[in-house]
Amino acid sequence: MPSPEVLDRFAVPDDVxxxxxxxxxxxxxxxxxxxPDRDPALQSWLSPVQARLAYELDLAPGRRPLRLAMPVPARDGEWVVQGWAATRFEPDAEACHDLDVALAAGRLLHAHLASAVPARPDGAPLPALSLPPASGASRWDRAEAVAFAPAAALPDLLPATLADLAPLMTDVSLGPDQLVHRDLASNVLLDxxxxxxxxxLAPTWRPALWADAICVLDSVTWLGAPAAALRGWGSGRARQAMLRALVFRVLSDEPARRAPYSAALHAVGPR
Incomplete structure (x- = not known):
């Protein structure tokens, strides 16, 4: 729980x-x-970008198709205090587990992010684009680095539980890299x-198609979306995106587990 100092610096009461x-x-x-557990260096870059976009989206007239959580700095202007970062609380917002809505929100968000941040900023503390991951990288960043390793390197990088996926993975382009949300499915609400x-917002610099694949994978695996949602991910670039989403999710789980992802593995795995 946040300490009294954290609450004081964000100017909120101690009723948590x-x-x-x-x-x-x-x-x-x-x-x-x-x-909690927010990186000050990342938030000092990301929060102003997110705040500007959230403000612009909130200016849309009528029923807005997309909104973004508004970051709020502490009283001294810092975005992170003792690992805690703040966004404006949205009363009466409810979790959205409708995959079509989540995908549409993600695609619209990624279009806005591509416009707001057209090139990877020099020095931005985003996950490394290639192996090895940065020192002290999170388990998600380490898993992402392996998921995007060259296909020829995967047989040596994947654990035995995923070894059968390596021959299926190619270096086909999944589209241009851009700023994406790599954990969308469980982070879409309806206001x-x-x-x-x-x-x-869980930022990284990867193709939007891969972020879509993670959203579908998570929705089917954890949020009750029907396995039929995977039907469009069994061939071409979509299959490659889903394979890399699978590698990312299995390797970032603690402990790494293959079983929960059986539906997706059946849809895109060995024929």
Whole structure:
């Protein structure tokens, strides 16, 4: 839970309520949602980008097709205090587990992000594009680096539980790299007016098709979407995106487990 100093610097009361979803650490304090384990270097770059885009999206007239959580700095202007970062709390927002809505929100978000950040910024603390991952990289960043390794290197990188996927993976382009949200499925809400609200932006610089594949994979595996949603991911670039999404998810799980992803493995795995 956030310390009294954290609450004071974000100017919120000490009446803290844990919020559902995510990794289970986000809390509500006053009109803010506070999330732990945030990287100050990343947030100092990302939060201003996210805040500008959230503001622009909120200016859309009528029922807005997309909204983005608004980052809020501490009283001294810092985006992270003792590992905690804040966004504006959205009352009456509810989790959205409709895959079509989540995919549409993600594609619209990625279009806006591609326009807002047209090139990877020099020095931006985003995950490394290639192996080896940076020192101290998270398990998600390490898994992503392996998922995007050259196909020829995969037999030596994949564990035995995923060895049968290596011969299926190629170096076909999945589209241009851009700023994407790599954890979209469980981070789309519907606000009080029914607009899609994207929260907990997990940024990386990869093709949007791969982010779509993760959204579909997570929705089928964990959020009750029908396995039929995987039918369009069994060939071509879509299959390669889903294979790399599978490698990413299995390797980033603790412990790494193949069994939960059986539906996707059946859809895109060995014939």
């Amino acid at each position: 309520e844990r919020l559902p979803g995510g990794q289970g650490g986000t809390v509500r304090a006053g009109d803010l949602a506070l999330s 009080a007016r029914g607009s899609a609200l994207v929260i907990d």
